[in-house]
Amino acid sequence: MATTYNRLLDSLPSIGHWCSGRESKLFVVVEDWFDRREDVLELQGTYRKSGIQAFFIEPFDRTHSTSQSHFMVLTRMVEESGPETEWFGLLDDDTFYPHLAPLSDALGAFDHTQDMYVGGLAEDFGSIQNFGIMAYGGAGAYLSAALAKKLGTVDQAVQCLQESPPNLGDIIIRDCVYHHSRARMTVLPGFYQHDLLGDLRGFFESGVDPLNLHHWKSWYHAPVVEMATATKFCGNCFLQRWRFGNDTILSNGYSVSVYSEGLDTIDLSKMEHTWGKLYGDQDPRYDYILGSLRDMVSEDRRKTYYLKDTEISGDTMRQLYLRKGDHRSGELDEVVELIWRK
Structure with a gap:
């Protein structure tokens, strides 16, 4: 460097x-x-x-x-x-x-x-x-x-x-x-330059298995150390996805998302396009690296809890995922505490 x-x-x-x-x-x-x-x-x-x-x-x-x-x-x-x-x-x-x-x-x-x-x-x-x-x-x-x-x-x-x-x-x-x-x-597939602006939720929730991350404290912001702490507990499990019931997806180390209309309305094989343009009015193309994309799901159709902290103690890993409520309307914050045990 x-x-x-x-x-x-x-x-x-x-x-x-x-x-x-x-x-x-x-x-x-x-x-x-x-x-x-x-x-x-x-x-x-x-x-x-x-x-x-x-x-x-x-x-x-x-x-x-x-x-x-x-x-x-x-x-x-x-x-x-x-x-x-x-x-x-x-x-x-x-x-x-x-x-x-x-x-x-x-x-x-x-x-x-x-x-x-x-x-x-x-x-x-x-x-x-x-x-x-x-x-x-x-x-x-x-x-x-x-x-x-x-x-x-x-x-x-x-x-x-x-x-x-x-x-x-x-x-x-x-x-x-x-x-x-x-x-x-x-x-080599798996390397990511991340010339992407703003919200990379779609990338992190896609089931991708990245060799690296980049621009995580400038073009977008993500607590990568806390996110990737999971690898010290369960190996190559970072961003691995789990489906719960008909409406919830866990993207390990990043988020828990609950979809009000159910998972059957979403094509989980495609990455959700959540980020902004880099080159102004040019029509951006991403599919040659990221594959076919799907449209962004609006916030009124999902509730997303983002990782805030990860702790490992012995055979136990504790993750906290937080969803900030709209305080102006009296909505409370919500926390999901996820406990992993070997």
Whole structure:
């Protein structure tokens, strides 16, 4: 990653969820290193005490943009890698993995001894039209060991910076791959850039099994750490759906929704389109990533309780889902408490 001290401080809980206690090494170029060196080193110690193998490093060049630093960190990653390292990921600081094992399994299906460039496209076709085919950085760009070692020498990396625009990190990576190797992008289902605005309820309630989440504290807001805590209790169960009776769906870690007209009126095989447009008046297309969509269900036809907290103690997990009432009309808040026991 490449980011600032304050964003790195803010990201400790979310990064800690997926990186703590792992053998993966986390390399971060800290853009304001020269202004906050002592603070940065102290924060590195905090990350390591949290079980994260963190290496916070200064920019390779004071004149580099964040996007350029985001690419140049690959050189340090390659230097510190050993024969056990099979994959290198270039991520944003808000790239979030609900559970790291599915990512390891998905990448493990490919041959890391060959040149491989793996990632996900943006969901909004307007992004593809504007920026092209590439691994979009919020989902992450993943390079096999063979390709990373080819592109991650200092001389080669500097040449790639000279050949690409300085402020588009995803394009720097793509151009370097395309110009200096025979690798082409491999799209891996399950990666999500989340170039989607506003309400992502339809995504989270669709039964999707995401390898990652992105933009969760900017383009939309979701308590991803509390949401994904369920994975520590029941493994790859995040967002798994359960149907109760004829009117209720639990989307594990996100919501409980009760439909007044019953579930038979809803096509649960399609994702509900709840988010807003990214590119103004353009007619957005999402189906090539998200599949066929269905229209949004209005609030007067459903009651939705959203996850607020998750606690695990021994063989028990406790989740609280909250629905805020309309206080102006005297409607009370409602809480669903869900207890899981092994």
